[in-house]
Amino acid sequence: MSTVLRPPVSPAAPEGSPSGRQRATEAVGGGRSGRPASGRSRASAARRRERSGAWTTTLAVGLTMGFALFSLSPLLQGIGWWFATMAMVVVLLGVSALLRARGLPEVVVVGVAVLLWVAIVVLLYAPGTTWLVLPTLDTITDISADLAAARESIAVQEVPAVAVPELTQLLVMSIGLIALVSDELATGLRVPALSGTGPLAVLTIAPLVRRDDPQVLVYLLTGLAFLLVLWTGARIGSGGRAKPTTRIRATAGGRNAGLALGLAAAAVAAMVVLPTVTPGLTSRDLAEQGDGTPFASTYATGVDPTIQLGRDLRRSDPVLSLTYSTSSEEGLYLKMVNLSDFSGGTWEPEAPYDGISYEGQEFGTPPGLAPEVPVTDVSTTVSIAGLRSDWLPLPYPSQQVDSLSGNWLITPNTFTITDLQGDTRGINYQATSLAVAPTAEQLATAGATVPDSLAGYLGLPPDLPPVIAQEASTITAGAATNYDRAVALQEYFRSGEFRYSLAAPASNGYDGSNAEMIAAFLDKKEGYCVHFSAAMAVMARTLGIPSRIAVGYAPGQTADSTADGQPVYEVYTDQLHAWPELYFEGIGWLPFEPTPGLDITPPDYSLPDYAQQSATDSSAPAPSSTSTATNSAGPDRGDVAAVQSAEQQVLAQVRGWSIFAGVLALIALVVLAPFAARRFVRRGRIRRLATDPQPGTLAWLELEDTLDDHRLQRSHGDTLSDVERRLTAENMVPVDALGRLRVAAEFEQYAPPGSASDETRARIGRDLLAVISGLDAQAQPRDRALARYLPVSLWRRRRAAASTGTLVP
Structure with missing residues (x-):
């Protein structure tokens, strides 16, 4: 049986005081005489607040790529290729950071960065092939020919190879894209741990080719820079400090800076120490295997x-x-x-x-x-x-x-x-x-x-x-x-x-x-x-x-x-x-x-x-x-x-590792696709709280999906109050935060759309995150993993009923 929701009765406003509508207008517009802010400006301001400090993470990503790129120095003569490649990285990441600071949507940031990458590549390597400013088939042909020449140069040169223009072009193009992807993972999708895959791919090239002893200094510097990525990535939007907003501390991944620091330090230590002490992982052992074992020798790859x-x-x-x-x-x-x-x-x-x-x-x-x-x-x-x-x-x-x-x-x-x-x-x-x-x-x-x-x-x-x-x-x-x-x-x-x-x-x-x-x-x-x-x-x-x-x-x-x-x-x-x-x-x-x-x-x-x-x-x-x-x-x-020459070995080994990486990426895509899709939905809703006409209802809808993900069974006839009583009775979530969410959702069934102030919207967002964090904190590891990687809400969606206090399938 549904509960009929009634809007709360506000006390009469004192004579001469502003009305509720006026207060709402002032809250949105900044004052009595100010013009009401548009939904677009509110969304932009919300994005700026959400991304505060993101530029430090972008800077850390650039440092990580720069140090990782030094690992290629044993393979290439000179240093000009490093400066050319890093110039592309700095421009792309700098523009991305600027656009995020302006509050533009993330899809716009990514789109502009990709277009900028295309424009730089065309301007530098195929300037005479465009029609007006648009690339043509000749542009693609010229760039393809340059990449084929780079491949042939790899195939015939000895190590250390001369960084001919075609090789430099290949580095500029590929490392630029890797840097964009790493930055988007760290700042846009807020998964800084995954952003390390790009620098790691660069770090693996030289050891696979030369079988030399580890470049300890390069590994250490890259590892320290990656620590900075993890540290700053966990603090985006928090003004530089990660503070719990409720009495139940959030335990979402990426927010525990101490754990991230420990894991990253252990990874760096493993890269440096394990190859020198583990049988089968030393450079000598790698050079002497050739019988089909996982650690094949130079001969085994050509x-x-x-x-x-x-x-x-x-x-x-x-x-x-x-x-x-x-x-x-x-x-x-x-x-x-x-x-x-x-x-x-x-x-x-x-x-x-x-x-x-x-x-x-x-x-x-x-x-x-x-x-x-x-x-x-x-x-x-x-x-x-x-x-x-x-x-x-x-x-x-x-x-x-x-x-x-x-x-x-x-x-x-x-x-x-x-x-x-x-x-x-x-x-x-x-x-x-x-x-x-x-x-x-x-x-x-x-x-x-x-x-x-x-x-x-x-x-x-x-x-x-x-x-x-x-x-x-x-x-x-x-x-x-x-x-x-x-x-x-x-x-x-x-x-x-x-x-x-x-x-x-x-x-x-x-x-x-x-x-x-x-x-x-x-x-x-x-x-x-x-x-x-x-x-x-x-x-x-x-x-x-x-x-x-x-x-x-x-x-x-x-x-x-x-x-x-x-x-x-x-x-x-x-x-x-x-x-x-x-x-x-x-x-x-x-x-x-x-x-x-x-x-x-x-x-x-x-x-x-x-x-x-x-x-x-x-x-x-x-x-x-x-x-x-x-x-x-x-x-x-x-x-x-x-x-084969040493660079042909590069080509063969990179090809083999690329296939291996592709298989892993496909597996990761299958495994992580539901996680990424669910995370995308949640983040989209949280962003929409700043502009949605009914932020309370939207927040409760996200809560219902989270409950589905945690496999918490409920009746179709349960009201919002029923759900609140069950969760608070079992000590699953912060009581005050859940109560405010329920009141906000019920209030919006009768309140005029868009009447919520910025302060109310921000409080709803904080309460929603606190409740979700509470659910994650009390769940068993297995249940938490199921909720994250097999979210059933993607297939069993709920909608808000316009005339009742329930959310029904």
Whole structure:
């Protein structure tokens, strides 16, 4: 049975005193003679009060992003990229803080900030592509091209990379958006703890790439700045102090500053301390895992052709990369990618972005191979175990690959295949290739003409150390042909003057393959496969012989098993290898083996006495090489070469972690969507208390939904008084606050709409928060979690009955 509500009878106003309507007008308008304030101005004033102090949180977010951005300094040269990126962050966050201080709605603040981000990006990076001031398709095309160039720069540069304009643009755009999202989480949605996900994502990049010791100072500064975000975020709208408004203290998340301080300090300590004391989390452990464990090594996410190669070679526990069976009489080199561009003084991989879609068709005739050169078809079945790489290991020159699913690209003229996914584990495929067997006469008469399409394979940097060309000229002084010069270069490195060593390049500072490192290697005469292959390839170019570095796997060793009557070869991580390939017109690309000390026999055609054979001898063996490597660990088993530069590793790892983060984000979205929706509804109602014609009824509606969320059963016939009696009888909420809410809701059933003063509206808001806090405080943890993350009020809404004192479904 409903209770009929009657408005309270006010005592007669003394003669000469203002009437109730006048007092209401003065309360709203600020005085007798003042004009009544509009609902918009009241809402703006309410938002300003609600956001008081928000600018300090925005400042703290900016500081957190700035310190986190310093974690990228080991990956990038210089500091200009940091200032450019932070300029974008400062502008975006500054404008957002200004708009909030003016009392604009949060949706307007976010919209203006995003539009400002777009405007800055267009103005800086595509200024000539707009129509009047509006972006066009050309704008999108230009910016997309810049981002593609940034991706390619990441793929080919060594660490620390040069912060080319495209890389800086990528940072400016991405970090600017991350800062906007973090600021909105901290100040707009009032969940400052979640705002740390953006800086955390930035902090994770460098450790995933370099595996170095933690940057303790950067972590500490970022952690302290994040503490400031939590501290200030809990005090937005409270004038700098968090005071309980009722005798029951609020315990809503984000308001307990001491707890936030403790949790944040513990998180910072964990970041700094745990990696140094926990087994499996140290940088050394990360570098030595590669067997599919959660802490994979550099190798497990792709190998590096230069500086990371020594780390892969020094692995103490090699693991199985792949197995293969072949119709060839000998084991095969399995190539993944070519390093062909040396014009900048550093060997860089060919760009896979120039590839075309591979759909199982034949590759075609290998470049330079004349029809009269003897070839034999070879079939090979490959099963990849632990290799993660963008490129597919294949014998060269392959003709066709079967049983290969997915979107693969083939690079023309080099016959390499990639899908840019960074993970080839578990792939099985069959490759048909050619065993090229040139005769001694064909090698001796091979043309020295370089086609225009191969001119890039002669490229050298303008500042190439003179010692490299001088040494090459001295070594090949008695050679008559390009082939003879190539054989002389290989014999020079295998003659005994040079020694295979993993330690010497690292300890003497020339562990790499750029021009300066090659010159140092020729002086020290100690190194591993990258040094030998890079030196021979550069020397060949100084002699006019096109060259490139092939990276992949040495032949491996025979296992005690067969497949379809063919021997099975096992290839381990320490048999990754680099070798030079030289081009001879009429024959094409031929591999050489200048690296000594690996128990790998060079191809027969590359040996000095092969040229002495009869020109009519057509039984020359195929150019495959024999491996007599054993199963013992260490450098004698083989050599590790590389596929990806350090920045390609960045790309592969960021891609993998992005997928992982995306899955987590999707899960979080599903789990937190009801929480966020319910919080959005509540905050919207609290804001509307400043302008709604019936703030008391609106507050009671929010209370009813909160009771539903806490699963507090009530009868459809319960009046507001019934609900009040039950809650106060069970000591669930502050009695005075609940009573005032009930009176305000009942009063509005008969009072003229909009008659509530600003003071009344503010008191209703305080009472509502006090009652909600009381409900949260007395609830059991499980019930409180259900109320927050599975709010049933989103599906069972209530409405205010206009003519009764009840709120009915």
